Amino acid sequence: MGFHGTEAAGTREVEDVRSEVKTISSDLLDLTGLRGTVSEPGPGVVTCADRERGEYFFVRHTWSVKEVPESELERAMADLRDGLPGRGWEVAKYGPNNSPAGTLELLAGLEPEQYTAEISFLDGRNLDPETDLSTESMLYVMVRSACYRVPEGQTVTQY
Numbered sequence: 001m002g003f004h005g006t007e008a009a010g011t012r013e014v015e016d017v018r019s020e021v022k023t024i025s026s027d028l029l030d031l032t033g034l035r036g037t038v039s040e041p042g043p044g045v046v047t048c049a050d051r052e053r054g055e056y057f058f059v060r061h062t063w064s065v066k067e068v069p070e071s072e073l074e075r076a077m078a079d080l081r082d083g084l085p086g087r088g089w090e091v092a093k094y095g096p097n098n099s100p101a102g103t104l105e106l107l108a109g110l111e112p113e114q115y116t117a118e119i120s121f122l123d124g125r126n127l128d129p130e131t132d133l134s135t136e137s138m139l140y141v142m143v144r145s146a147c148y149r150v151p152e153g154q155t156v157t158q159y
Contacts, residue, residue: 008048008056009114009146014156017145018043021059024115024143029065031083032076034139036068045158048147054155059145066138070123073139077104077121084108089117101126114146 021043029038043061047053065073081094089108096102097120104121124137150156 008051008149010148011151012148013154014045014057014059014150014158017057017059017148018045020113021061021115021143021145024110024117025061025063025141027087028080028117028119028141028143031080031087032065032139033079034065034068034072034076036065036138039064039066043143045156047156051147054150054157056147056149057156058147060142061144062140062142064138064140066136068137068139070125070137073121073123073137074104076139077106077119080106080108080119084117088113116144118142118144 025043040063043059045057046060048056048058065076068076077094081091084091089110091106091108093105093107095105097105101123103123103126106117106119108117108119109115110117118141120140122136122138122140124135
């Protein structure tokens, strides 16, 4: 899953990648089976690090699901861990991170399509109201594409 460097993964239309990221996010939500409040907005276009603005881009979609009991959020993480490999994903990490809260994280990659998903179960019961921005329990998801170059003669206009 080392495809987020400065090397372009190929040439793609911005809207094609945005549509794929949106579909991936929807599939991930479906796999969780969660029925809480899902945040907005949709996928955004970002300039690739160390690349010419307007010529290179990646798409990132960050979203969360709230207003769901912690037991359901924890179950959703296990469902993702167990279900993603059957859908072509490689789960690279599953377990608590090094934060004081020991947030449960899942990192997975989808190749050759070259997408990653970083998913965290933020358990409000383990968060500190003094140091954390929120103590609301949620599933936090970030789906990200590889860096692509726009086709010849095009420029990225929406960042």
